[in-house]
Amino acid sequence: MLSASYATTASYVLQAVSASFATTASYVLGGGGGTSAKAGSGSAASFTGTPRSSSIAFGSVFSNNLYAVIVTGEDARSWTIQSKTSAGFTINSNSSVALTAPVYWIATAYN
Numbered sequence: 001m002l003s004a005s006y007a008t009t010a011s012y013v014l015q016a017v018s019a020s021f022a023t024t025a026s027y028v029l030g031g032g033g034g035t036s037a038k039a040g041s042g043s044a045a046s047f048t049g050t051p052r053s054s055s056i057a058f059g060s061v062f063s064n065n066l067y068a069v070i071v072t073g074e075d076a077r078s079w080t081i082q083s084k085t086s087a088g089f090t091i092n093s094n095s096s097v098a099l100t101a102p103v104y105w106i107a108t109a110y111n
Contacts, residue, residue: 044099067110
C-alpha cells in the first residue's frame with residue numbers, strides 16, 4: 001500500500017503548476033521569436049452595416065499579416081475576421097442585430 005507521505009506531495013504538485021514553471025506572459029509576447037501583440041476594443045456603435053462589422057486599424061503596423069486574432073464580445077456572436085493586412089483587419093459580427101456592449105480583440109504575431 002502506498003503511504004500518503006510517499007504519494008505526490010503538495011510541494012511536488014505546486015512545483016509542477018507554479019508560475020515559474022509555466023510559460024510566462026513576458027516570454028510568450030516578447031520571447032526569442034520576435035513575437036509581439038496588439039490589443040484594443042471597439043464600441044458597439046462602431047459596428048455598422050449588414051451584417052454588422054467594424055474595421056480595426058493598428059497604431060503601428062505588423063511587418064506582415066502573419067498574426068492571429070482573438071475576438072471577445074459581451075454580445076453573443078460568432079465573430080469572424082476579414083480583410084486582414086499588416087495594418088489591421090475587420091471584425092464581422094455575422095449578425096444584423098445591433099450590439100449593446102464593447103468588443104475586445106488581441107492580435108498576436110507568429111512569425
